[in-house]
Amino acid sequence: MASLPDRIASFVAEHRAFALPAALLGMLVVLLVPMGPVAMDALVALNFALAALILVRASSLRAPLEFSAFPALLLGTTLFRLVINVASTRLILGAQGSTPEEVQGVAGRLIESFGRMVAGDSVVVGATVFAILVVVQFVVITKGASRMAEVAARFALDALPGRQMAIDADLASGAIDARSARRRRAELAREADFFGAMDGASRFVRGDAIAGLVITAVNVVGGMLVGVVQNGWGIAETARAITVLSIGDGLAAQVPAFVIAVAAGLVTARAGRGRSIGEELPRQVVGGPRALWMLSGFMAVLSLTPLPTVPLLVAAAVSAGLAMLVSRAGGGASASAGPGSRAAAIVEAAEPDDASVHRRAEEIGALLSIEPLEVEVGADLVELVREGDASPVLRRIESVRRQVAQDLGIVVPPVRVRDERTLPAGGYRIRIRGAAVGEGELRLGELLAMPGEGPLPGIPGIPVREPAFGLDALWIAPSLRRQAESAGCAVAAPESVLGAHFATVVRRHADELLTREHVADLLAELERRAPRLVADTVPACIRPGELQRVMQCLLRERVPVRDLEAVLEAVADASRRSRDPHALAEAARLALRRTICQQYARPDDDGRPVLACVVAGAALDALVAAGVHDGDGEPSIALVPADATRVVQA
Template structure:
C-alpha cells in the first residue's frame, strides 16, 4: 500500500510540474530575480537545449519525438523570460560593474569580446545571421513543405491501409494503429510548421534585445549614473553581448534540433548510424584520398597536412565496404523496396576454416525468393523499380484469393545467373526460371495477328504462348496488329503469381494456421476452441488446408472448414480424405473467382466411355489415386483438353474440367505435370444454382465439341 501511495503521489507531483513551471516562467518576466537564480536558470537553459538536440539526433523517425513542438515552445518562452529578467538587471545594476548581471553573462561577454567591443559585436552578429538566415530559414521551409506533402498524402495512405485490411494483410488492430500513426504524422508536421516560426521570432528578438541593452545601457549610465561615454559603453556592451550569447547559443542548439527533426527520414537506425552506413563507400573515399595526395604534392601548399588528410581518407577507403558487399535483398511488403548491391564473392579455394561462418551465411529461410541477374537489378531498385510495386500488388491479390497472407518475396541478385535471367524459389526448391529483357517489351500475338514482328522469339513463361521481345519503338506497330504488349516487370510478376498459386500448399504452415485461428477466434471463439485442438489437432488442420490449396480451393471461409471438420472428426479419416469431403461446400469460392456468377460456367467434360476407362485404370493402379494409362491415350487426352482450354481462354473464359467424383483427385494429379493451371472438380462439386455450358467433351480419340447448352 505504501508503494502504491508513493507512486500515486509522484504521479500527482509530475502532473503539477509543468503548470508550475509555466507560471514560474511568467513570474520571471514580471518579478526581479536574484543574480544567483539568474545564473542557475541560464545554465539550466543550456542543459535543456543540449538535451533536446541529443534526443533529436538519436530518434529513428520524427514521430519518436512527437512532443518536440511543445518542448520548443516552452524552451523559447523560457529563454525570452530570461532575456527580460537579465535586461532588467543589466539596465538597473549595470553601472556597478561587469559582474552586476551574474557570472554567466560576465564570463560569456569577457570570453568573446577579449578587450575589443567591435569584435564582440561582429561575432554576435555572425551567430545571429547563421541562426536566422541559414538554419532557421531552411528548417522553416522544410517544415512548410513537409506539412503540405504529408497532408496531401493522407488520403492515399488511408486507402492503402484499407486495401491491406481488405486483403487480409493487416488485422483490425494493426489497421487502427497505422491510421493513428498517419493522423499523428499529419498533426506533427502541421505543428512543426508553426513551431519553426517560434525559432525565427526568437532569433529576431535576440537582435532587438541586444540593441535595446546597448543603447539603453549607455543612456542610463551617462545620464542617470554620471558615467563617461567610454565607461558606459565598455560596461553595457560587455553585459549586453554576454546576455545575448547566453541566449543565442541555446537558441542555435534548438534551431539545429529543429532542422534535424524536420529533415529526418524514418529508418531503423539513428542519424549517426544512418549517415555512417551510407557514407562508408569505398568508391567515394578512394578519389578523395587521391585528390588530397595530389594537393599535398603541390609546392607552396601545407604538404604535410594534405598528405595526412590523404592517408586518413585512404584508411577510410580501406575499412569501408565495397559497393557490392550487400546483396539486393529485401522483403517485398506494402510500401517496401529491395536494397541495391551485388553478391559477395566466395573464396575460390583453399583450406577455409569454419570460423566466422554463421548459419545465415549458407541458409536462406525465405518462403519465396526471386533471384535476378545483374542486368535486372535496375528493375528491382532505385526510383524506377517497378518490379517491387507489381509484386506487392500481386501479393495482395493472391492473399485475398487464397484466404491467407502470402509471405513476403525476397529479391536478391545472383551473379551466377546470366545478366537477364531470373529464378523463382519456393523455400529451397527452384520452381521457375526464365529470361526477360529490361530494355524491351514482350509482344503476345492475338487472334487477329498476321504480321511477324522483328525481335527475340521466345515462349511466354506463364502461359507457354509464342511471344517476341520487341523494342519500344515497335509497340505501336505491334498493338495495331492485335498484339498484346507487356512490360518486362509484368512478365516476371505474372510468372511469380502463377508459381505461387500452384505452390500455395507449400507456403502455409502451423504458425500461419494459428494466426488464422487467432483472427477467427475474435468472431467465433467457441467454434475455434471446441474444434482445435479438441477434435482436430493443429497439424491435422494444417495438412487439410494444404490439400485444399493444392486443389486451388481458397481457405478464406475458415469458419465453414472448422464446422465441416467437426462433423468429420468421428470418422477417423486421413487429412487428404477430409479435404476431399470438404470440397463440395468450398468449391463455389473458387468458381466465383473465375467469372461473373450471372454468366454460364464453361465446362470441359469426359466422354462416359473414356471416364470408365480412367476409373478402371485408377482401380488397377495406385490405391492412393495414381492412374496407369497408355501413353498414346494419355497424350491424346492431354492434347485435347489443352486445345479446348486454349480455345476458351482465347475467348476470355477460364474453363473447368468436370469428372466423376471418384476420379477427381487421380485425374487432377494426372494433368498437373502437363497443365499445372488446370482446374479439375468432381460432378458433386458443381453448385446447383450455377448455370453451366459444356464447351467440349473429351473422348478417347479427340475432343468432341458439344452443342452449346446451359444447365
C-alpha cells in the same frame, strides 16, 4: 509502503504530461506578477541549469530524431529568457533608494554578481565584453546554426520524394517487409518535420539575440532617466549602477542563449546514426598516436622561436603524454587477446566498432537466410527493375501479390528481385525457398503473340513456348501487333509475360508459401472479427499446425481459403469425427461449395452462370472408389493396370 522519494517519482511520472502547460502558465505569472530578488535568483539559476542540460543532451545524441522535441524546447527556452528579461527590467526600472548603491541587489544577487564580475571597476570594460558576446552569438553562432537548419530542412524536403521511392522499391523487391516500410516512412516524415521545425525555431534564436541587445539598451536609458529625473541621483553614479545591473541582466540572459544556440548547431550537425559527437570527436580528431606525436614535435620546435618557451614546452609535453596514452590503449587492446588469437585481432582491426560488428553479423545472417519467393533476372532485364516505383516488372509483381491475396485469401510474402549473371541476358528464374520452380526468356522491344488453341499465324517472328502455360507463341516486332490481333492472337509485352508466369507459379505453389507464421497472422486477424470462434476452436478442436495442413490441402487444389471463418467452423465440427487433415479439408471444401462453384461458373448466352461438369457413371464411380487407399494419412488411388486403362479410355 513506498518511501517519499518513490511516491514523488511516481507522481511525477503519472502527471508529466502537465509539465508543459504548468511551465507556460508559470511564465505568464512571471510576466504579469512582480517578482522579488530571491525569485529572480531562482529563475536565473533555473535558466542556466536548463541551458546546461540541453547542451549536454545535444552533445550525446546519436541521431537528431532522438531529440525530436528540441524545436519546441528551443521556442520554450527563448520565451523563458524573454520573460526573465521583462521581470528583471521591471525590477531595475522600478528601483527606489536614496543612492544608486542601495539598489544594486534589487534584481537579485546573480544579476548583480554577473555585472560586477564582468564590468569590475570599469563600465566601459563591461559594456565591451557584453558587446563582444552579443556579436559573437548573433553573427557567428546563431547565424551559423540558423543557416545549418535552413540547409538541412531544404535538403530533407528535396530528398523526400527520392527516399520514399527507394523505400517503395525496396518493399516491392522484397528487401524489406511492409512493417519495415511503414516504420521507414514514418521516420522519414518525422525527419522532414524535425528539420522544418528547426528551421523555423532558429529564427526565434536570432530574434532573441536582437531582443537581448535592445532590452539592455532600454535598461540603460530607462534606468538613467528614472535615477536622474525621478530619484534625483547623480549622473555618474546612476550610469555606473544602472549599467552594471543592465550588463548583468544581459549576460544572465545571453550566456544561456549562447549555450542553447551552440546546442542547436550540434543537433542540426548530427547527421545520420552511429556514435554520439562526444564519442566521435576524440576518435576522429586524434585518429591515433601519430597525430599527437607530430603535434608534440611541432610545439617543441615552436618553443625554439622567440615566442614564450614554457607554455609551448608544456603543450609539447602534454601532447607527448597523450600520444603515449593512446599508444598504450591501442597496444593493450590488441595484446589482451593473447598471442594465440591473431585472427581475432585482425577482425577487431578491420571492424573496430560495435555497429560494424553488428552489420557483419547481419550480412552473414542474410547469406544463410532463404527467401520465400525470389525472381532472378538476366543482364538485359536489370534495367526493368531499377526504376523503383516506375518499374513495370515490380508494379506487375505487386499487382499479382494483391490479386492472389484477394483470390486465395493468403498473403504472398515479399518478393526479392535480383540480378543473376549465370542466366541468359533476357532470361529470368522464379525460386521458392531457394528451389527453381519456373524460368523463361524475354525479348525486350518485342511482343509475344499467343494464338491460343489454334496454329501459329503466318506472321514473321521467333517461335517459342509461352512460359506460363506452355502454349505455342511468337516473338514479333511491335509494328506487327495489329496484324497478330487480327489473326486472333493475344499480344503481351515482356513484363506482362513475366507477370503472368509469376502469377501462375504463385497460384500453383500457394500451399508451399503458407507457413505457420502466416496462419498465426490470419488467426490473429480473424480473432479481431470473431473472437469467440477462435477461442472455442483453437487449440481445443484443432491446433494451428493442423489448420495449416488443412489449408494447404485446399490451396493445393486451388480452393480459396479467404473465408477462414467458414473453414474454421467446418473444421471444428468435423474434428469430432476425424483429425485427418484430408478429411477435415473435405469438410471445409463442402462449406466453401458456393465459393468453389462461383469460381468456375461461366455465363451462358443469356448471362446466367453455368457450371460445366463431367459426371461419372455408377460403374466408373464404384471402380474408382474401390481403388482408394489411405497411405500414410494421404488418400491415393491404386487400380490394377487393366482397370486403369479402361478408365483412361472411357
